[in-house]
Amino acid sequence: MEICLDNAEITESSPTFEEIYIKNRRLMMYTAMNILNNFADAEDCVSEAFLRFSKNFEKYSKLDWPKMTSLLVIIVRNAALDKYRKNQKICLSETPDEDVGAVSLDSYPIDSVISAIKDLKDEYRDVLMLRYVYGYNITEISALLKINSDNVYKRIQRARKVLAKNLEEGGGKI
Amino acid sequence: MSKDILKDALEDVLNESFNEMTGLDIPDYDFSDEFRDKMEKLTASSEKRSEKKRKGILWISVSALTAAAAAFCVWTGLRNTPQLSTKDNNSGIITSVEEPTEGTSVSIQTTSVCQADSKTTTIVSSEPVSAVTTYSHTQSIPQNGISSVSQSQAPITNHSVTVATTTGTHHRPTLNTTAANTSLPAQVVTTVTSYYDPELNEQLDEYERSLVMKKFLAVSAAAASMLSVSPTHSMAVYVAPKVSERFSAYFENIDSGLWNADVDGNGTFEAQDIYKIYRYILNNEKYASKEELAVKEAGDINKNGITNLEDVKILEKYYFYKYGFDPEDFNISLYKDNSDRVTIDSYNFIEEMKSVAESDDLLYQYAAEKIKNGDVDLDVNSDGNIDIMDAFDYYVYFCKNYYSGMDVLIDNIKDYDSVFKKSEDVFAAFDYDRNSDSTIVKYFIYNCDFSPEWLNVNIYYDHFHKYMKQSPNTSNYPLYSKYEFVTRSFSYLVKDAALEAGLATVRDDTSKIDLLVNPEFGPKFDVLFAQYDSDVMNGLITPPDINHDGSVNFKDRDVLVQYMYDVIDYKTAEDSTIDYNTWTYIDTQLDLNDNGVYGDLYDLWLPNHLIMKYGEDTLTEKLNEYNANQENQKKISKLGHIRYLEAKSDVKLQRSGDADGDSNVKMNDAVLVMQSISNPDRFQLDDWGEFNADLYNTGDGITPMDALEIQNQLLLK
Numbered sequence: 001m002e003i004c005l006d007n008a009e010i011t012e013s014s015p016t017f018e019e020i021y022i023k024n025r026r027l028m029m030y031t032a033m034n035i036l037n038n039f040a041d042a043e044d045c046v047s048e049a050f051l052r053f054s055k056n057f058e059k060y061s062k063l064d065w066p067k068m069t070s071l072l073v074i075i076v077r078n079a080a081l082d083k084y085r086k087n088q089k090i091c092l093s094e095t096p097d098e099d100v101g102a103v104s105l106d107s108y109p110i111d112s113v114i115s116a117i118k119d120l121k122d123e124y125r126d127v128l129m130l131r132y133v134y135g136y137n138i139t140e141i142s143a144l145l146k147i148n149s150d151n152v153y154k155r156i157q158r159a160r161k162v163l164a165k166n167l168e169e170g171g172g173k174i
Numbered sequence: 175m176s177k178d179i180l181k182d183a184l185e186d187v188l189n190e191s192f193n194e195m196t197g198l199d200i201p202d203y204d205f206s207d208e209f210r211d212k213m214e215k216l217t218a219s220s221e222k223r224s225e226k227k228r229k230g231i232l233w234i235s236v237s238a239l240t241a242a243a244a245a246f247c248v249w250t251g252l253r254n255t256p257q258l259s260t261k262d263n264n265s266g267i268i269t270s271v272e273e274p275t276e277g278t279s280v281s282i283q284t285t286s287v288c289q290a291d292s293k294t295t296t297i298v299s300s301e302p303v304s305a306v307t308t309y310s311h312t313q314s315i316p317q318n319g320i321s322s323v324s325q326s327q328a329p330i331t332n333h334s335v336t337v338a339t340t341t342g343t344h345h346r347p348t349l350n351t352t353a354a355n356t357s358l359p360a361q362v363v364t365t366v367t368s369y370y371d372p373e374l375n376e377q378l379d380e381y382e383r384s385l386v387m388k389k390f391l392a393v394s395a396a397a398a399s400m401l402s403v404s405p406t407h408s409m410a411v412y413v414a415p416k417v418s419e420r421f422s423a424y425f426e427n428i429d430s431g432l433w434n435a436d437v438d439g440n441g442t443f444e445a446q447d448i449y450k451i452y453r454y455i456l457n458n459e460k461y462a463s464k465e466e467l468a469v470k471e472a473g474d475i476n477k478n479g480i481t482n483l484e485d486v487k488i489l490e491k492y493y494f495y496k497y498g499f500d501p502e503d504f505n506i507s508l509y510k511d512n513s514d515r516v517t518i519d520s521y522n523f524i525e526e527m528k529s530v531a532e533s534d535d536l537l538y539q540y541a542a543e544k545i546k547n548g549d550v551d552l553d554v555n556s557d558g559n560i561d562i563m564d565a566f567d568y569y570v571y572f573c574k575n576y577y578s579g580m581d582v583l584i585d586n587i588k589d590y591d592s593v594f595k596k597s598e599d600v601f602a603a604f605d606y607d608r609n610s611d612s613t614i615v616k617y618f619i620y621n622c623d624f625s626p627e628w629l630n631v632n633i634y635y636d637h638f639h640k641y642m643k644q645s646p647n648t649s650n651y652p653l654y655s656k657y658e659f660v661t662r663s664f665s666y667l668v669k670d671a672a673l674e675a676g677l678a679t680v681r682d683d684t685s686k687i688d689l690l691v692n693p694e695f696g697p698k699f700d701v702l703f704a705q706y707d708s709d710v711m712n713g714l715i716t717p718p719d720i721n722h723d724g725s726v727n728f729k730d731r732d733v734l735v736q737y738m739y740d741v742i743d744y745k746t747a748e749d750s751t752i753d754y755n756t757w758t759y760i761d762t763q764l765d766l767n768d769n770g771v772y773g774d775l776y777d778l779w780l781p782n783h784l785i786m787k788y789g790e791d792t793l794t795e796k797l798n799e800y801n802a803n804q805e806n807q808k809k810i811s812k813l814g815h816i817r818y819l820e821a822k823s824d825v826k827l828q829r830s831g832d833a834d835g836d837s838n839v840k841m842n843d844a845v846l847v848m849q850s851i852s853n854p855d856r857f858q859l860d861d862w863g864e865f866n867a868d869l870y871n872t873g874d875g876i877t878p879m880d881a882l883e884i885q886n887q888l889l890l891k
Contacts, residue, residue, distance in 0.1 A: 017220040021213060030200045043209040050213065054220040055754045066192040073195065113183040125187070132181045133188055139751050163180075 014061040021050060024069055028076040035080040036087075045083055049076035052144055063134075071134065071144075074126045078145045081123065108167055116166035124159035131156055207420065207476070207484065410675035412542075412620040415535050417495065424476065424488050425495055435489055437472045443496070445527070448489045449509050451475075452523050455483060490530040499536040501606035504528060507825045517828045521816055528606070541604055541613045542621070550603045552614070554596040562628050562668065563637050565611075565618050569664045570638070571597030572611045576814040577807065578861065583656035586643045605822065608815050612667055619671040629678060631665035631768045655714050665768070678770070699776065702767050706780045707787070710796060716804075717797040718781030720764070721756045726793035731785045734760070734778045741773070806860075813861055826872040831884040833859055833867040841888060843867065847881040 015023075028049060032042035052075055053060055060071060108116075117125060130141045142149045417425070427433040437447035451473035473481040475488050493503075504527070509520040531537055544550055552560050555567045570587075571594050574580050604610035627633055638661055639645070646657035672678040709715045720730040733752055737760045740750045747757040760773040767776040785793065820826055833843040833850075847867050849857035859867060859876065869887070870879040 018217045021217060025205070025213075026200050026203060027195060027198070029203050029205075030198065039203075040206070043206060047209060047212045047216070050216055054216055056748060057220050058748055066189060069195070070188050070192050108179075110179060110183055110186070113179060114186050117183055117187045125184075128180070129184055129188055133184045143753070 017054060017057055017061075020053075020061065020068065020072075023065075024072050027069065028072055031073050031076050032080040035077065035084050038087075041083055041087070042080065045076055045079040048079045052079075052146065055143065056140070067134065070129070074129060075144055077122055078126060082146070112167060112170060113163075116163050116170055119166050119170075120159060120162060123155065124162055127152065127155045128159050128163070206478075211420070410620050410624065410677050412675075414539060417491075417534075421488070421491055421495075425492055428475075428492055433475050433477065434472065435475065435492060437469050437489075439472070443489075443493075445493060445503050445508070448486055448493060448527070449523055451481060451486050451489070452526070453511070453519065454481060455486065456519055486526070487530060490527050491534070493527075494531055494534065494536055499531055499540045501540070504606045505823070506819060506827070507823060515828045516825050518830070521819075521827060525608070528608070532609075537607050537609075538613050538616055541607065541610070542617055544603065545617055546621075550600055551596065552600065552617075554600060555593050556596065561622065562615075562618055565614050565668075566634055566637060566664050567593045568597045568600055568614055569611050569667070570660055571601060573660050573663075575601065575818065576608075576811045577659075578814075579652075580656060582652045583660065586646070586653055587641050588643050590641055605818065608811070611664075612671070615664075615667045616671045616675075619668070619675050619677065624672065624675075624677045626678070628668050629665070629672060629770050631662060634661040634664055651712060655712065658709075658714060662768070669770075695775070699779065702776060703780055703783055706766060707784060710784060710793075713796070713800055713803060716800050717793045718784060719797050720760065720781060721753065722759070724794075724797075725790065726785060726797050727790040728785065731782050734782055737761075737773060738775075738778050809862055813865055816865075820873075829869045829872060830866045831869050831887055833863045833884070835860065835862055835866070839884065839888065841885070844881040844884040844888075847876060847884065848878060851876065851878060851881075 025046060028046045029042055032045040033039070036042050036045070049072060053072060060068060063071065117128070120128070127141065127145070130136050130144065136144070138149045138152050141152045145152065147155075424433070428435050435443040435447060437450050450469045454469050454473055470481055473485055475485040478484075504524045506516050506520045506524060509516065509523055511517055511519065528537065541550075545552060552564050552568075554564045554571075557563075567590075570590070574584050574594075600614070601610065604613065607613055638657065642657070644650070644653075646654040669678065706715075710717050717726045718730055719726050720733050723729065733756055736750065736752050737757060740746075740752070740757070747754050747761065750757050760777070762772050764777045765772045765774075766780045767774075769776070771777075816827060831839040831843055833846045846857060846859065846863075850859050864876060867876055867880050867884070868874070869883040870877065
């Protein structure tokens with residue numbers, strides 16, 4: 001059994017770009033390969049992800065390791081999904097907004113919310129992570145995922161709606 | 175939804191997912207060389223940026239404090255008294271010391287309230303250097319307005335720079351040579367002095383209307399300077415690029431016999447081995463001949479299972495590493511196809527090989543050696559001095575040879591015969607190098623006393639103007655545009671080379687925005703805008719697609735405005751909301767008024783006004799036209815080189831017959847050839863069409879026999 005992160009010591013100060021690259025490249029490659037199943041395309045996505053990461057390196061390098069690694073995985077996963085769609089010539093059909101009504105999360109136990117989040121599509125989960133866990137604004141998310149600000153905004157809205165729907169359907173209300 | 179619950183749940187999911195990831199069984203991927211290369215570059219550039227940012231912290235801190243203090247002064251001054259108090263001699267000085275560049279280098283960056291005075295100078299020398307202030311301000315300067323020169327805190331070394339400041343008087347002031355004399359260590363020192371001129375109050379009021387303008391004033395006061403420094407001499411030290419670790423390892427593999435470079439197995443590694451792989455890749459398996467297919471396995475030099483251009487590149491680099499650079503290797507007639515013909519592939523192959531040599535700077539090294547040995551006389555204008563003007567004069571000849579439509583300019587030049595004759599010799603000595611113009615400029619940069627004046631386009635205008643039979647102006651646009659093209663593009667060559675050599679650096683940010691307090695700003699802007707407008711609309715320069723998205727629109731304008739805010743707020747590319755590449759482009763390349771300062775107020779406002787004036791559609795259309803024209807120029811340059819080589823070697827490249835340039839040879843090419851002969855007013859072949867269609871008796875121009883030959887070829891296909 002291999003461990004995905006290399007076993008180098010984690011230093012107290014902010015890591016260098018090279019350290020981050022060496023620690024995460026295999027996991028990122030693995031993520032991209034799972035989606036694309038094509039080595040060259042997967043490499044493209046990994047390098048693209050690191051490029052996006054490097055643009056705001058000073059900020060991202062201050063994250064703790066789990067968050068930093070997860071962020072890189074989010075970026076590479078989205079880059080790979082974009083590439084996959086391009087290869088397949090799939091156009092994302094934007095489904096019309098459904099009004100699922102206002103749902104209060106307070107009325108659900110946290111386990112149900114966690115389970116509903118896990119049921120979300122990667123793209124929706126990622127955008128919620130970036131917004132609420134990492135606290136990035138729309139512009140920053142737009143730069144990380146290479147989609148325009150309107151789409152980020154819409155995606156967050158949709159993610160919240162789908163999450164609410166999952167919760168309603170999954171039940172578990174207190 | 176409750177954000178707190180959502181956040182907590184998301185964090186749980188994130189942690190869980192991270193734990194899952196750490197337990198995954200991930201294979202040890204064998205990343206490709208291309209990927210590793212890309213990542214090496216990215217790592218290097220990322221670390222460089224971090225380093226740059228760290229260095230900038232001191233400067234930003236001091237600048238921010240000074241700006242804040244100055245802001246207070248200006249606000250007080252604007253609101254209460256028109257007469258501002260005299261500043262203390264040492265106040266308002268911003269000094270920052272950066273790490274030394276390689277070797278012994280001293281860089282002095284200065285800013286001025288008047289753009290005409292603004293200079294950025296880097297001195298690199300192993301000898302003691304001295305610099306004396308020059309003063310060219312023509313405005314009235316208050317007697318008490320000048321503050322002093324800053325002095326480095328660092329210890330004195332044997333590398334010293336003497337700086338003399340001026341005391342402002344009306345009109346052109348005299349030098350006060352005793353004002354300051356400071357010794358600077360081998361470090362980069364930024365010196366900014368400040369003054370405030372109450373006479374400018376009226377103009378300032380005009381700009382006080384918005385918050386942005388107020389910010390401008392505040393920072394301007396901190397940045398304004400009346401000091402300018404010019405070095406007496408300076409020279410860059412050339413350092414040849416080293417072979418990368420990756421390629422060193424490859425070369426070892428070849429030397430040790432692990433990898434086989436002798437592709438055709440004739441016992442010797444030669445350029446033909448590389449060409450064989452190249453042809454195999456070009457023709458691929460479908461069209462490759464039996465002989466070409468035979469190299470498939472042997473051509474996989476790095477044994478990664480694919481025979482591709484990477485293998486060609488490895489061998490090309492190895493070839494130069496082993497045998498050195500020799501222009502004889504670029505003789506097109508050495509590289510023939512299976513039918514013993516020299517084709518465009520032969521030319522493309524040598525160009526590919528040259529690009530590899532160029533990336534290792536071998537073309538320059540070879541040329542420099544030749545010049546130093548006295549094999550080439552660079553005094554092309556025979557004035558007894560070898561200086562940058564010789565490079566310019568050579569460039570005129572170079573353009574004449576390589577660019578189309580130059581006749582209008584050449585016909586208007588007088589007394590240039592001997593220049594052309596001597597340039598012809600230089601051109602012939604470097605005829606293997608399609609960029610001999612840049613190579614020669616680079617030679618001057620590294621081997622002659624560099625002067626910052628070289629970066630000023632006006633010296634080339636002045637020099638060239640002397641040789642004009644009639645003065646180029648917009649009433650004769652064809653002449654004017656070529657005159658502009660030659661002078662401007664040459665100054666770009668010099669700028670690029672000087673930046674690369676570290677002889678010029680990019681500015682102190684604050685100098686970019688002190689322009690507004692200059693009473694000359696408005697009138698000067700009007701003049702510049704009229705010129706800029708005319709140049710863009712006549713296709714002479716590119717329309718302002720600032721964010722490089724392929725269209726000119728209000729997004730470009732927004733980016734410029736945001737950049738302006740960023741400069742005011744001391745933000746860097748990393749901190750800005752603008753895309754990193756766009757920010758860097760404005761910051762290091764956008765110099766529309768050719769003053770050596772990138773992204774200054776003129777550079778930001780000129781495109782801004784143009785977009786406001788014409789709107790999106792017109793400018794985007796102009797952009798497309800411009801890009802198409804540029805592309806065409808490149809093609810024509812390549813064609814010029816091929817024609818020259820043909821004339822020189824008596825070898826004619828096999829023509830394809832593709833008269834209309836659509837990359838296919840069909841009957842319509844034959845028809846077009848006939849039409850261009852019978853009805854030339856309506857149907858014309860472009861330069862490449864004419865080249866490709868000249869099949870029959872190549873070299874005699876386009877005749878009906880060429881059309882017949884195209885048809886014959888189609889029948890034989």
